Amino acid sequence: MFMVFTGNGKGKTTAAIGQAVRALGQGERVFMIQFIKSDRYPSGEDRVLAGCLAAACGHMHFEKAGLGFVGILGDALPREAHRKAAEAALAKARDTACSGAYDLVILDEVNVALDLHLLSLDEVIAFLDAVPDGVDVIFTGRYAHSEILFRADLATRCDELSHAYRRGVPARKGIEY
Ligand code: ATP
Numbered sequence: 001m002f003m004v005f006t007g008n009g010k011g012k013t014t015a016a017i018g019q020a021v022r023a024l025g026q027g028e029r030v031f032m033i034q035f036i037k038s039d040r041y042p043s044g045e046d047r048v049l050a051g052c053l054a055a056a057c058g059h060m061h062f063e064k065a066g067l068g069f070v071g072i073l074g075d076a077l078p079r080e081a082h083r084k085a086a087e088a089a090l091a092k093a094r095d096t097a098c099s100g101a102y103d104l105v106i107l108d109e110v111n112v113a114l115d116l117h118l119l120s121l122d123e124v125i126a127f128l129d130a131v132p133d134g135v136d137v138i139f140t141g142r143y144a145h146s147e148i149l150f151r152a153d154l155a156t157r158c159d160e161l162s163h164a165y166r167r168g169v170p171a172r173k174g175i176e177y
């Protein structure tokens with residue numbers, strides 16, 4: 001099953017985490033890799049997914065494989081550095097999906113990496129083609145490419161009906177991160 005969570009509203013990454021928890025509870029092995037997001041910007045789920053959940057279930061791998069914001073919020077890194085990090089993350093996701101060691105492979109924010117041209121559509125499609133039958137895959141992130149949506153068995157769009165940041169409310173610990 002190939003699932004895509006996209007759209008401008010809140011809920012894409014947290015939906016993927018929810019699927020991870022559900023799959024773990026059914027004894028499945030879950031691998032989650034985050035594009036763009038880096039360890040320099042910790043989020044509440046990091047310690048739970050990489051720490052206690054991994055310890056409790058034994059079959060959860062979580063990592064942030066990006067270098068942080070791309071071209072915004074003071075990012076001074078060359079685009080090439082972001083591109084290399086995204087390529088490495090995709091290669092790791094492909095090797096993992098093909099290894100037989102995981103049942104669910106989550107590529108968080110991969111849609112954004114593709115939209116920012118850190119990855120090419122061809123290499124993302126090649127990743128999907130390489131995933132063996134029986135391995136579930138989730139892509140998250142805004143701006144999902146039409147070709148990706150076309151390939152999805154299940155695609156959900158989170159629509160922003162309202163969001164507190166539009167009223168100037170800053171991102172809140174425990175809600176946004
Ligand atoms: P979540 O991780 O909460 O499920 P998401 O994956 O759907 O959200 P992203 O597009 O990845 O959403 O954005 C990450 C977080 O940043 C979200 O929680 C969202 O509410 C918040 N966010 C998005 N845009 C802004 C903004 N302009 N200002 C402040 N926070 C924002």
Ligand code: MG
Nearest residue numbers: 012013140141
């Ligand atoms: Mg997200």
